[in-house]
Amino acid sequence: MQISIIGTGNMGTAIAKNFKAAGNEVTTIGHDQVVKEFGELVVFAVPFEAEAGLADQYKHLLAGKIVVDISNPLNFTTWDELEVPSNSSAAALLQKELPAAKVLKAFNTTFAGTLTAGKVGATPTTVLVAGDDEEAKQTFMKALDGSPLRVKDAGLLKRARELEAMGFLQITLANRKQITWMGGFGVNA
Amino acid sequence: MQISIIGTGNMGTAIAKNFKAAGNEVTTIGHDQVVKEFGELVVFAVPFEAEAGLADQYKHLLAGKIVVDISNPLNFTTWDELEVPSNSSAAALLQKELPAAKVLKAFNTTFAGTLTAGKVGATPTTVLVAGDDEEAKQTFMKALDGSPLRVKDAGLLKRARELEAMGFLQITLANRKQITWMGGFGVNA
Numbered sequence: 166m167q168i169s170i171i172g173t174g175n176m177g178t179a180i181a182k183n184f185k186a187a188g189n190e191v192t193t194i195g196h197d198q199v200v201k202e203f204g205e206l207v208v209f210a211v212p213f214e215a216e217a218g219l220a221d222q223y224k225h226l227l228a229g230k231i232v233v234d235i236s237n238p239l240n241f242t243t244w245d246e247l248e249v250p251s252n253s254s255a256a257a258l259l260q261k262e263l264p265a266a267k268v269l270k271a272f273n274t275t276f277a278g279t280l281t282a283g284k285v286g287a288t289p290t291t292v293l294v295a296g297d298d299e300e301a302k303q304t305f306m307k308a309l310d311g312s313p314l315r316v317k318d319a320g321l322l323k324r325a326r327e328l329e330a331m332g333f334l335q336i337t338l339a340n341r342k343q344i345t346w347m348g349g350f351g352v353n354a
Numbered sequence: 355m356q357i358s359i360i361g362t363g364n365m366g367t368a369i370a371k372n373f374k375a376a377g378n379e380v381t382t383i384g385h386d387q388v389v390k391e392f393g394e395l396v397v398f399a400v401p402f403e404a405e406a407g408l409a410d411q412y413k414h415l416l417a418g419k420i421v422v423d424i425s426n427p428l429n430f431t432t433w434d435e436l437e438v439p440s441n442s443s444a445a446a447l448l449q450k451e452l453p454a455a456k457v458l459k460a461f462n463t464t465f466a467g468t469l470t471a472g473k474v475g476a477t478p479t480t481v482l483v484a485g486d487d488e489e490a491k492q493t494f495m496k497a498l499d500g501s502p503l504r505v506k507d508a509g510l511l512k513r514a515r516e517l518e519a520m521g522f523l524q525i526t527l528a529n530r531k532q533i534t535w536m537g538g539f540g541v542n543a
Contacts, residue, residue: 286543317533
């Protein structure tokens with residue numbers, strides 16, 4: 166599958182590695198690079214603040230595509246709240262900005278280190294994915310099949326609120342040195 | 355330490371086992387039993403719906419006590435939302451109902467099965483605890499020291515919102531058979 170990853174930071178690099186390991190053709194796109202065409206699946210591996218601008222810039226090119234939001238919309242001044250309404254999520258906001266795209270929430274509950282290692286503690290790193298389009302979710306899972314990652318279906322895009330709460334909690338645990346950035350939440354069957 | 359656990363269900367039983375294993379004197383209290391005196395630490399191992407009534411009934415006896423809220427306030431009809439305001443939590447509501455008690459949120463991100471087993475997958479079962487009273491949190495941690503459980507400090511009681519989102523997500527994952535009731539979220543350092 167042709168996969169486009171916007172963002173060349175730790176997260177974009179770690180995500181690209183896994184999609185490549187599963188046999189996909191992955192293009193990573195720098196923040197200020199102008200794109201003429203995207204793959205079937207597009208990962209926004211950028212900070213929450215950059216998403217609305219990207220959505221606006223590429224609205225037409227992203228119509229019909231699977232768009233993966235990985236953001237944790239923390240207020241990094243206070244480290245005490247999210248910058249989205251408490252009954253919504255960054256993913257839900259992005260879906261509103263891109264009504265013709267199939268938005269998924271994924272990768273926000275896994276640190277870059279554990280995506281790269283493929284393990285968190287003794288547990289295989291597990292990606293939780295939420296979204297309203299079942300076919301898009303199946304395509305996402307298939308695209309990671311063959312990587313070291315496991316994927317679990319977290320339900321409809323509405324669950325992005327809970328995924329973002331969990332990502333927020335995990336980041337504050339690391340920031341407060343209760344866990345390391347190589348640790349965090351494992352998902353056990 | 356003298357510990358009172360209100361509720362004799364799966365969760366109350368599993369929590370009692372761990373406090374006993376750590377050498378505390380644990381009293382378990384049935385739902386319809388009338389109590390004259392509580393220990394220093396009181397666990398509300400009852401459904402969310404029962405908490406307000408207990409708080410009202412025992413407001414005076416619970417003044418100065420550490421009260422542990424373990425609830426996951428799901429709407430079990432829809433399995434799709436929490437029954438608390440999206441910017442608050444069951445624990446925050448309980449603290450309002452018991453202003454003279456020191457409310458902690460704990461045990462809501464660990465299923466009864468993994469509290470009993472002491473492991474989730476290959477990871478020691480880890481309790482996340484949030485609360486505004488630092489001394490109460492330290493006392494809680496000390497009371498579990500010697501049990502098979504690990505405890506991590508999740509921050510102020512405000513973080514109960516995220517803990518309840520995580521508990522909600524975990525329950526829906528099990529209900530949708532993505533994980534079992536013996537599995538769930540591990541916490542890796």
